Amino acid sequence: MRHPVTLNKPGETILLMGNEAIVRGALEAGIRIATSYPGTPASEIGNTFAEVAKETGIHFEWSTNEKVAFEVVYGASMCGQRGMVSMKHVGLNVALDIMEMAALRGVKGGLVFVSADDPSQHSSGQEQDQRWLAKQNCIPVLEPSDPQDAKDYTVYAYELSERSKLPAMLRTVTRVSHMRSNVKLGKLQKLDREAKFDFDQFSYVVAGFDKLFYGREREANEKLARVREEFETSPLNKLTMSGKEKVGVIAAGQTYNYVMDSLVKLGAKDRVAILKLGTSNPLPEKLVSRLLKGVEKVLVTEEPDPFVELHVKAIAKDANPKIKIYGRLNGKLPSEGELMPSIVDDSIAEMLEEKVPPNPRASLEAEAKDMIFGRMLTVCAGCPHRSSIHALKRAVKAVKGDIHKVVVNGDIGCYGLAWAPPMSYEDTYFCMGASIGVSQGMSQVGVDTVAWIGDGTFFHAAIPALMNAVQTKTNIKVVVADNGVTAMTGFQPNPQSGKTALGEPTKSISIEAIAKAVGVEHVEVVDAYDLKASEAAFRRMLQEPGVAMVISRRVCATEAIRRMRPSRPIPYSVDENRCIGCKLCLSTFGCPALNFDEEHGKAGIDPTICMGCGVCSQVCAEGCIDRRN
Amino acid sequence: MNITRLVIAGVGGQGTLLATRLIAETAIKQGLNVRIGETYGMAQRGGSVMGHIQIGEAYSPQIRPGDADALLGFELAEATRRGVTYLKQGGLAIVNSKRILPVEVISGMRRYPEEEKLLKLLRQVSGKVAVFDATALAEKAGDSIATNIVMLGALAIADILPFGENDILAAMKESIPARFQELNTKAFQLGAQAFREFK
Numbered sequence: 001m002r003h004p005v006t007l008n009k010p011g012e013t014i015l016l017m018g019n020e021a022i023v024r025g026a027l028e029a030g031i032r033i034a035t036s037y038p039g040t041p042a043s044e045i046g047n048t049f050a051e052v053a054k055e056t057g058i059h060f061e062w063s064t065n066e067k068v069a070f071e072v073v074y075g076a077s078m079c080g081q082r083g084m085v086s087m088k089h090v091g092l093n094v095a096l097d098i099m100e101m102a103a104l105r106g107v108k109g110g111l112v113f114v115s116a117d118d119p120s121q122h123s124s125g126q127e128q129d130q131r132w133l134a135k136q137n138c139i140p141v142l143e144p145s146d147p148q149d150a151k152d153y154t155v156y157a158y159e160l161s162e163r164s165k166l167p168a169m170l171r172t173v174t175r176v177s178h179m180r181s182n183v184k185l186g187k188l189q190k191l192d193r194e195a196k197f198d199f200d201q202f203s204y205v206v207a208g209f210d211k212l213f214y215g216r217e218r219e220a221n222e223k224l225a226r227v228r229e230e231f232e233t234s235p236l237n238k239l240t241m242s243g244k245e246k247v248g249v250i251a252a253g254q255t256y257n258y259v260m261d262s263l264v265k266l267g268a269k270d271r272v273a274i275l276k277l278g279t280s281n282p283l284p285e286k287l288v289s290r291l292l293k294g295v296e297k298v299l300v301t302e303e304p305d306p307f308v309e310l311h312v313k314a315i316a317k318d319a320n321p322k323i324k325i326y327g328r329l330n331g332k333l334p335s336e337g338e339l340m341p342s343i344v345d346d347s348i349a350e351m352l353e354e355k356v357p358p359n360p361r362a363s364l365e366a367e368a369k370d371m372i373f374g375r376m377l378t379v380c381a382g383c384p385h386r387s388s389i390h391a392l393k394r395a396v397k398a399v400k401g402d403i404h405k406v407v408v409n410g411d412i413g414c415y416g417l418a419w420a421p422p423m424s425y426e427d428t429y430f431c432m433g434a435s436i437g438v439s440q441g442m443s444q445v446g447v448d449t450v451a452w453i454g455d456g457t458f459f460h461a462a463i464p465a466l467m468n469a470v471q472t473k474t475n476i477k478v479v480v481a482d483n484g485v486t487a488m489t490g491f492q493p494n495p496q497s498g499k500t501a502l503g504e505p506t507k508s509i510s511i512e513a514i515a516k517a518v519g520v521e522h523v524e525v526v527d528a529y530d531l532k533a534s535e536a537a538f539r540r541m542l543q544e545p546g547v548a549m550v551i552s553r554r555v556c557a558t559e560a561i562r563r564m565r566p567s568r569p570i571p572y573s574v575d576e577n578r579c580i581g582c583k584l585c586l587s588t589f590g591c592p593a594l595n596f597d598e599e600h601g602k603a604g605i606d607p608t609i610c611m612g613c614g615v616c617s618q619v620c621a622e623g624c625i626d627r628r629n
Numbered sequence: 630m631n632i633t634r635l636v637i638a639g640v641g642g643q644g645t646l647l648a649t650r651l652i653a654e655t656a657i658k659q660g661l662n663v664r665i666g667e668t669y670g671m672a673q674r675g676g677s678v679m680g681h682i683q684i685g686e687a688y689s690p691q692i693r694p695g696d697a698d699a700l701l702g703f704e705l706a707e708a709t710r711r712g713v714t715y716l717k718q719g720g721l722a723i724v725n726s727k728r729i730l731p732v733e734v735i736s737g738m739r740r741y742p743e744e745e746k747l748l749k750l751l752r753q754v755s756g757k758v759a760v761f762d763a764t765a766l767a768e769k770a771g772d773s774i775a776t777n778i779v780m781l782g783a784l785a786i787a788d789i790l791p792f793g794e795n796d797i798l799a800a801m802k803e804s805i806p807a808r809f810q811e812l813n814t815k816a817f818q819l820g821a822q823a824f825r826e827f828k
Contacts, residue, residue: 013657014657015650015653015654015657015663122668122669146664146688146690175666175690175691178666178667178669179664179665179666179667179690180649180650180653180663180664180665180667181662181663181664181665181690182657182662182663256688257688257689257690258688258689258691260688260689261687261688261689261693265693340691341689341691341692341693342693342694345693359694359695360695361694361695361713361714361754364713364750364753364754365713365714367713367750368709368710368713368714368750371709371742371746371747371750372706372709372710372742372747373706373731373733373734373738373739373741374731374733375640375675375676375677375706375707375731375733376675376676376731376732376733377675377676377732378675378731378732380642380675420732421732421733421736421738422732422735422736566808568772583737586735586736586737587736587737590732590735590736591735592675592729592730592732592735594735595730595734595735596735596737606730608764608768608773609729
């Protein structure tokens with residue numbers, strides 16, 4: 001089945017997710033190359049490119065990390081080609097070095113990068129507002145409010161980038177990335193530009209080292225000033241004002257939706273002036289001033305930081321010093337997190353001096369909250385990580401006497417859920433690859449550690465840290481939880497998968513070969529589903545001096561089931577006659593397929609969830625779990 | 630302008646996203662506007678998932694508390710959790726009685742609440758609560774993975790959506806690979822039948 005983003009029917013309206021709409025926009029802009037590193041909420045951008053790259057004749061890759069991804073697209077840009085690089089917000093931290101240089105040296109072919117921010121941290125360890133990084137680096141920022149905007153703004157971003165010679169940031173939030181809505185399609189295009197490195201603009205030899213290296217900030221500032229002029233009259237910013245309103249709202253990006261729904265609910269459409277803001281950096285100062293001069297109070301809605309609000313305050317100093325500015329800075333909106341329809345209702349009502357009735361469900365919700373568990377996250381039924389952690393605990397207990405005699409430094413991926421009960425065996429996790437670095441500092445000051453890292457993350461950022469450990473002769477133990485895919489974000493291939501983003505065969509890069517090449521002498525590979533062998537391997541690792549590594553290998557259970565469809569795994573079951581009801585399988589292993597019949601005091605296995613790994617049968621001390629006949 | 634608002638609640642891996650998409654595809658084919666907001670985070674790892682569907686001129690991808698015309702609850706506790714917040718007074722709840730145990734229950738930290746207690750809470754919002762084991766019906770159709778289509782079949786005949794069951798069936802035919810067609814059609818019909826019995 002063809003992906004709808006390649007539908008060549010301009011004018012037709014189809015259903016697209018925000019992330020898919022961005023891909024469509026890039027195809028309408030005639031891009032030649034796209035790169036990404038998977039990360040929620042950006043992942044579907046790359047997934048969609050991977051599906052349509054062959055058909056549309058563009059290059060797409062899942063790069064090793066975001067910095068490489070950005071560099072690849074910048075390389076093509078210097079040769080006059082349009083490209084897109086997408087990542088989740090924190091991915092931009094990794095790509096920051098090259099992003100800054102691309103802004104200073106300028107671009108040739110349109111370079112658009114997507115920072116998919118995650119206000120309220122639906123799937124992130126932090127709530128970083130990446131508009132600040134754009135501000136710091138003279139980069140224009142476009143903020144779409146919905147999938148239609150996402151597509152249209154993307155097309156415009158390429159024109160803007162080439163006109164201004166700056167990279168352009170398309171900044172989404174989770175609610176736009178994952179929103180699905182009607183999108184009216186434009187025309188697909190192929191640019192067929194000749195790929196030619198622009199020596200005059202980018203070569204030290206031709207353009208001169210001094211010209212390329214010094215004084216670039218001024219040039220970037222001048223470029224941005226021209227962008228500001230363009231934004232003053234851009235259709236991405238829409239001011240709706242009759243002149244009679246006393247109250248105004250500046251709604252950046254997705255928050256425009258909440259504001260519009262609130263005005264309908266409050267019946268206040270003709271009493272509130274609205275600036276729908278699609279360009280949050282640089283702000284169209286004259287346009288903002290017009291609104292500020294016309295009203296007595298203004299609310300700024302945006303997510304998650306008061307980025308626009310702060311700049312609006314600066315503009316107001318000259319435009320209308322008496323105006324009251326409501327938002328996150330004066331406490332009328334929460335100072336962090338995403339906004340919600342009811343939050344916006346309340347603040348607009350307050351400005352109009354009206355009241356919104358309190359939530360009539362509050363007591364019922366409290367009762368439900370009390371009655372119903374929170375549903376903690378955990379790794380899937382049959383997940384090899386659960387098994388690895390189980391074996392690791394046993395090994396640490398055997399070697400050290402107590403499982404808490406080591407600090408378990410986890411990393412970013414599904415296996416980061418090792419902290420969840422009943423595994424409960426992970427003390428820290430920070431950012432890509434950090435497990436191996438922080439373990440070294442602990443070790444240097446005499447604290448024993450285990451670094452617990454996945455295969456994708458190992459390739460992304462861990463190799464320099466591993467070399468550091470070898471060179472400094474630091475005593476660290478590394479477990480690579482190797483499930484063969486980047487599972488957390490949707491099973492994308494990584495450098496050891498042996499296939500490209502498009503599914504074509506390529507060289508598989510071996511983790512053990514890398515570890516040995518950088519000087520790790522003790523490297524063992526073990527099957528994660530074999531508890532006994534895993535425990536033994538972990539014991540040897542813990543007893544080994546210096547840097548030692550165990551690669552705990554087994555393909556991701558969900559991926560394994562995907563591969564075997566339409567066949568299904570053969571589930572295990574509990575022999576009720578022999579089960580003594582000790583709950584050992586539930587309380588120490590806790591696979592989601594396990595359950596307990598309180599009435600009869602017996603454990604059971606849900607055959608619709610069980611994926612047939614059989615590890616619980618190795619956990620059961622009574623030997624009463626076996627494969628179903 | 631009339632807006633139809635639906636909340637779909639479930640657990641990662643139950644196929645709520647596909648059900649949401651099928652409803653939206655059908656709406657667009659009827660020339661209607663649709664807005665979907667999905668909250669899934671890291672749902673694949675056993676977390677709650679929720680989809681908000683609005684058909685008509687809505688802006689926000691989020692439905693306000695107490696505004697949903699119908700709730701499609703793919704899992705018992707999730708249905709109550711979301712129903713008490715989002716379902717409007719007197720709205721329709723279609724609930725799969727299947728329980729998917731969270732890690733809190735499996736590891737013995739919490740107990741799964743009794744069905745009657747959960748439903749009693751939900752019924753304080755609306756008496757229109759249809760409960761049946763959609764997962765068992767999907768198994769009967771051939772694969773528990775078709776639970777989402779069973780739920781969709783029930784909703785299709787509930788007079789909530791601004792289009793009929795044949796429109797949804799047509800969208801299903803277009804968006805789902807042919808080899809799953811028989812399974813899905815059967816699941817859809819079993820869902821519709823289960824809802825009719827409730828009426």
